Amino acid sequence: MPRLRLYCTISIFLCALFSASAQDWEMRAVECERLIFDGADLASTNGALLKKAECYKQLGRYADASSTLERVRMFALTDEERTEVLYQQELCHFLNGEFGQAAVIADNLEPSRQDIMLLHALVLAYSGRYDESEIIAARCISWNGPSPYLDELLALYRQHPAERNAGASLALSFLPPVGHFYNEAYGEGLLSGGLNAAAVAFMVANLAGGYWITGLLGGAIALNYTYMGNIERCQELTQIHNNNAPILFGDRVREFLARALEEPQK
Amino acid sequence: MRRACIISAFLLALAAPRAGAQDDWASRDFDFVEYLIDNGMKADAKALLFRESYVPSDTLTYLRAWTAYTMKELETAGELFRAVPDGSPFADKSLFYSAAVSAHLGEYSAPVARLEAYDGRFKEVRDLQLAGLALLRDDPQAFRQAAQGFGYSDFALQQPEKELSAIYSQRYEEKAKSPWLAAAASAVVPGLGKVYAGNLGEGIAAFLITGALGAITAEHWIKDGPGDWKTIVPGALCAVVYIGNIYGSYVSVSIQQTKLKDAQTTAVLYNIHIPLRSVFR
Numbered sequence: 370m371p372r373l374r375l376y377c378t379i380s381i382f383l384c385a386l387f388s389a390s391a392q393d394w395e396m397r398a399v400e401c402e403r404l405i406f407d408g409a410d411l412a413s414t415n416g417a418l419l420k421k422a423e424c425y426k427q428l429g430r431y432a433d434a435s436s437t438l439e440r441v442r443m444f445a446l447t448d449e450e451r452t453e454v455l456y457q458q459e460l461c462h463f464l465n466g467e468f469g470q471a472a473v474i475a476d477n478l479e480p481s482r483q484d485i486m487l488l489h490a491l492v493l494a495y496s497g498r499y500d501e502s503e504i505i506a507a508r509c510i511s512w513n514g515p516s517p518y519l520d521e522l523l524a525l526y527r528q529h530p531a532e533r534n535a536g537a538s539l540a541l542s543f544l545p546p547v548g549h550f551y552n553e554a555y556g557e558g559l560l561s562g563g564l565n566a567a568a569v570a571f572m573v574a575n576l577a578g579g580y581w582i583t584g585l586l587g588g589a590i591a592l593n594y595t596y597m598g599n600i601e602r603c604q605e606l607t608q609i610h611n612n613n614a615p616i617l618f619g620d621r622v623r624e625f626l627a628r629a630l631e632e633p634q635k
Numbered sequence: 636m637r638r639a640c641i642i643s644a645f646l647l648a649l650a651a652p653r654a655g656a657q658d659d660w661a662s663r664d665f666d667f668v669e670y671l672i673d674n675g676m677k678a679d680a681k682a683l684l685f686r687e688s689y690v691p692s693d694t695l696t697y698l699r700a701w702t703a704y705t706m707k708e709l710e711t712a713g714e715l716f717r718a719v720p721d722g723s724p725f726a727d728k729s730l731f732y733s734a735a736v737s738a739h740l741g742e743y744s745a746p747v748a749r750l751e752a753y754d755g756r757f758k759e760v761r762d763l764q765l766a767g768l769a770l771l772r773d774d775p776q777a778f779r780q781a782a783q784g785f786g787y788s789d790f791a792l793q794q795p796e797k798e799l800s801a802i803y804s805q806r807y808e809e810k811a812k813s814p815w816l817a818a819a820a821s822a823v824v825p826g827l828g829k830v831y832a833g834n835l836g837e838g839i840a841a842f843l844i845t846g847a848l849g850a851i852t853a854e855h856w857i858k859d860g861p862g863d864w865k866t867i868v869p870g871a872l873c874a875v876v877y878i879g880n881i882y883g884s885y886v887s888v889s890i891q892q893t894k895l896k897d898a899q900t901t902a903v904l905y906n907i908h909i910p911l912r913s914v915f916r
Binding site (some may be wrong): 392395396398399402403406430433579580581582583586589590623 | 667670671676678679682683686736844847850851853854855869
């Protein structure tokens with residue numbers, strides 16, 4: 370019992386000694402940089418850069434971490450080390466929300482490990498490349514043998530959002546409210562259709578009544594707002610959807626993969 | 636006894652990373668800090684310099700000020716630049732940078748006294764900054780006095796001196812646009828005042844909308860008579876748009892003048908600030 374107490378005390382002592390605060394991580398990053406500044410050899414420079422990137426990751430400064438990893442001299446690394454650096458770079462871009470840049474690295478990094486596959490699957494899902502993401506996600510969850518989650522995964526990817534065609538959206542927006550319906554904004558579409566119909570009715574009623582100037586000019590002013598506004602709004606809706614849908618779907622993929630990997634058996 | 640020793644060691648371990656002794660000289664890390672800042676690692680430079688292990692010195696104060704300045708933490712930078720003592724090798728640079736930082740923070744009068752008291756070898760830089768601060772304070776007399784020191788010969792200062800003189804001429808020697816003239820122009824031809832203010836598109840739009848509403852009113856006046864609601868409604872709308880356009884033209888000139896003044900302020904701040912990088916390379 371006294372020995373146990375001694376071990377506990379020593380453990381707490383060591384924890385206190387080595388527990389690192391944010392300031393410590395910052396200082397460690399600076400010391401790594403100092404090593405490079407002082408003219409370290411190639412291997413030590415690469416080692417310092419990797420350690421520095423790790424410090425930035427601990428601080429949540431993923432952009433700094435990825436720019437530090439970009440400074441690593443890849444030609445001096447083994448294949449395994451290069452894979453690790455690229456993986457870390459992809460991870461930092463992903464954590465920083467730079468999915469496009471992460472996907473570029475994913476294209477150049479062979480998914481040779483389960484953690485790389487997991488990252489690739491997420492990056493590609495968030496980038497809107499669902500088919501590729503699905504294949505890699507399936508391989509990832511089946512890493513240790515057939516997974517009971519495979520059917521669920523296929524069902525999930527069948528629900529992936531389709532990218533809306535900006536050209537089609539523009540063409541359909543010339544027929545209010547069809548453009549809005551294409552963008553699944555039904556209430557807004559009905560309102561837009563109603564306003565455009567009212568503007569046309571105002572125009573036609575005046576022309577039929579012989580009020581040519583009122584019909585043409587008043588109608589033109591009203592339609593300038595309702596019709597042109599409808600076209601602009603449809604384009605905006607398409608852009609919002611195309612930006613947001615992959616992120617929402619990516620969140621679902623992330624939740625699913627976390628569950629599938631945490632509980633391999635249902 | 637043993638327990639006391641263990642607790643002491645534990646507390647020592649906790650305290651060790653936080654209470655470093657002040658035994659480092661910032662001058663030893665001068666090159667390293669410059670390397671960090673020049674390579675965009677400003678946060679690292681800040682982490683290094685703002686810990687407590689450095690012996691207080693003017694080099695440390697200057698390096699902290701410079702790091703804060705490069706990180707655009709202007710209030711901290713201003714305070715630290717002002718704290719660099721006069722005898723320091725960084726005193727001149729700190730004085731001019733503190734004046735530029737103060738100007739960016741909207742403190743136009745505070746740096747003047749310090750600059751006027753300066754009698755070092757960068758007198759033309761001092762005059763440039765005093766002239767810029769005079770323009771920012773809207774004080775043409777002070778500008779003329781400071782501009783007497785412009786040599787128009789130093790490569791780094793020649794262009795800023797010319798630009799400050801041009802701003803002075805534009806502001807105090809050229810006739811400004813009149814809001815009343817813009818309003819009168821819009822009363823004669825709707826939208827003309829906005830064109831005069833420099834907003835061609837807005838002027839054309841105002842002309843078309845007022846004209847269309849006027850034409851609609853005229854059509855109903857002829858067909859239905861002046862007392863009919865079909866005449867009164869577009870007529871009232873036309874009157875509101877017409878009067879609103881006159882007022883809008885008046886305001887447009889004021890807005891344009893404010894925008895011009897803002898652009899001039901930005902240009903002055905740029906011209907009293909950027910040359911310092913060439914002078915104190």
